[in-house]
Amino acid sequence: MAQLSVFGYRHRPTLIHLVDVRVKLSILVAISITTLHAQWIGLMVASVVAILVLYKIRLPIRQALHELRWFLLLLLVVWMIRCLNTPGDPLVAWYGIELTHQGAVVGAMICWRWLLIVCFGMGLTASTRSVEISAAVEWGLRPLLGKSAHSVGLMIGLLMRSISLILTQTKEIADAQRSRAIENRKNPLYRMKMTALPLMRRSFLSADRMAMAIAARSYSECRTPHQWTFKRGDVIALMITFFLCSVMVLA
Amino acid sequence: MIRTGDHQHLVPEKNEDRCTIIEVRHLTHRFDGGPGGVFDISLSIERGEFVLIAGANGSGKTTLLRHLNGLLLPQQGGVSVDGISVAKDPAQARRKVGMVFQDTDSQIVGQTVYEDVAFGPENLCWERVTIDQTVRRVLTEFDLAHLSDQSPHLLSGGERRRLTIAGVLAMRPEVLVMDEPFANLDYPGVKQILLHIVRLHRQGHTIVLAAHDLEKVGELAQRLVIMSKGRVAADGPILEVLPHVERFDIRLPCAMRFGKAVTSWLN
Numbered sequence: 001m002a003q004l005s006v007f008g009y010r011h012r013p014t015l016i017h018l019v020d021v022r023v024k025l026s027i028l029v030a031i032s033i034t035t036l037h038a039q040w041i042g043l044m045v046a047s048v049v050a051i052l053v054l055y056k057i058r059l060p061i062r063q064a065l066h067e068l069r070w071f072l073l074l075l076l077v078v079w080m081i082r083c084l085n086t087p088g089d090p091l092v093a094w095y096g097i098e099l100t101h102q103g104a105v106v107g108a109m110i111c112w113r114w115l116l117i118v119c120f121g122m123g124l125t126a127s128t129r130s131v132e133i134s135a136a137v138e139w140g141l142r143p144l145l146g147k148s149a150h151s152v153g154l155m156i157g158l159l160m161r162s163i164s165l166i167l168t169q170t171k172e173i174a175d176a177q178r179s180r181a182i183e184n185r186k187n188p189l190y191r192m193k194m195t196a197l198p199l200m201r202r203s204f205l206s207a208d209r210m211a212m213a214i215a216a217r218s219y220s221e222c223r224t225p226h227q228w229t230f231k232r233g234d235v236i237a238l239m240i241t242f243f244l245c246s247v248m249v250l251a
Numbered sequence: 252m253i254r255t256g257d258h259q260h261l262v263p264e265k266n267e268d269r270c271t272i273i274e275v276r277h278l279t280h281r282f283d284g285g286p287g288g289v290f291d292i293s294l295s296i297e298r299g300e301f302v303l304i305a306g307a308n309g310s311g312k313t314t315l316l317r318h319l320n321g322l323l324l325p326q327q328g329g330v331s332v333d334g335i336s337v338a339k340d341p342a343q344a345r346r347k348v349g350m351v352f353q354d355t356d357s358q359i360v361g362q363t364v365y366e367d368v369a370f371g372p373e374n375l376c377w378e379r380v381t382i383d384q385t386v387r388r389v390l391t392e393f394d395l396a397h398l399s400d401q402s403p404h405l406l407s408g409g410e411r412r413r414l415t416i417a418g419v420l421a422m423r424p425e426v427l428v429m430d431e432p433f434a435n436l437d438y439p440g441v442k443q444i445l446l447h448i449v450r451l452h453r454q455g456h457t458i459v460l461a462a463h464d465l466e467k468v469g470e471l472a473q474r475l476v477i478m479s480k481g482r483v484a485a486d487g488p489i490l491e492v493l494p495h496v497e498r499f500d501i502r503l504p505c506a507m508r509f510g511k512a513v514t515s516w517l518n
Contacts, residue, residue, distance in 0.1 A: 165356065206356070212317075
């Protein structure tokens with residue numbers, strides 16, 4: 001048995017799970033764009049919404065923090081760069097290097113926005129099956145791309161399926177390396193190489209096997225179409241999102 | 252049963268009157284840069300037969316199985332399913348011949364158990380109502396109905412193996428091809444899979460099963476095909492071929508070593 005990744009689908013009897021996937025994707029796009037333009041109060045509103053969504057889906061916060069650790073590190077680097085690059089009142093000065101107050105505020109706002117968008121994205125992937133997301137993307141792109149939209153939908157579906165597989169393989173390889181005392185090697189490049197090479201090899205092999213298994217089950221462009229479930233609740237969800245986005249922008 | 256050639260290969264006598272569902276004629280498939288592949292294989296499988304294909308690692312079992320539903324196409328020779336060439340109509344072969352792979356993780360594509368079983372019928376463009384009925388029936392048959400909303404990654408090894416078989420059977424194939432279905436399973440898991448295989452065979456499915464260990468399934472199969480170095484080294488009723496298996500790097504079932512009859516793991 002394996003542990004589910006925070007990016008994987010989790011079945012729960014929640015209203016969020018029941019919302020039509022096209023509506024969910026529209027909400028994600030709308031709320032992400034609004035978040036990018038929101039200020040303090042708007043971001044606080046978005047944070048409350050994100051916490052509520054993640055709570056309802058019962059996403060394990062500790063596991064999420066662990067799996068997002070490299071992304072959080074990236075955010076820290078972005079914040080530091082902003083602190084150093086933005087002119088203003090010095091918060092800390094050290095041998096001519098200044099971390100400014102204005103930089104810290106601007107950096108925090110940027111990181112907060114990115115983190116919120118990732119949280120909303122996790123809310124979507126945890127409450128929506130990948131097959132639904134790919135069907136929605138295909139539905140949205142069909143007027144623009146025609147039949148090619150199906151290939152884009154398939155690619156997204158396989159990518160989302162592969163993420164959890166690759167994360168599981170990464171953990172297995174890391175465990176195997178640790179059991180052979182890789183931690184005694186201090187060179188991070190060596191350690192990275194010893195993980196990355198077998199991971200790439202296994203990922204390509206898995207992709208190959210998956211493609212073969214899909215072909216064995218008669219996969220083609222002609223499939224039973226996805227069954228959409230657009231109901232009154234979806235209209236209400238769209239109206240609530242419109243209201244929230246308005247509050248976030250105007251606040 | 253006759254012996255042929257210098258290698259003392261055992262090859263069955265031809266019986267043209269029987270109802271053949273799979274016909275392999277002089278099949279050859281080589282892989283670039285490696286010794287693997289299959290060479291000049293000819294065999295026919297009858298409707299409703301339970302065939303066990305055994306051989307050491309690298310003997311060509313998986314390569315042969317992948318030709319049966321058109322995942323690999325012959326470089327020489329041919330394969331036909333129900334009289335239709337697999338090379339000409341691989342889609343038809345995949346509908347008639349369902350394949351269960353050794354690696355369950357790569358075969359499971361759905362994010363829930365239900366979704367994975369529905370994947371095959373959706374590919375066949377069935378009506379949504381028919382898909383739903385079929386998926387629920389198959390899940391009940393394989394005792395997976397209570398897990399239908401569960402993520403496949405949270406299932407045990409035995410449950411995952413049952414899911415892969417259920418996913419293939421939902422497409423209603425006539426032939427079920429299984430590549431090492433007992434790999435990584437514990438004793439209860441093996442027994443569960445054996446029970447389902449026996450049930451499916453009794454229901455009339457043709458079963459083609461590849462394994463390197465004859466202990467688990469030796470008593471249940473009707474015919475044993477031994478592969479060695481990409482060729483059919485022996486082929487015949489299981490009780491006639493079994494005494495010769497150690498010649499081809501396959502271990503004789505334990506009971507036979509002590510001069511007793513092979514017993515089923517289900518007894």
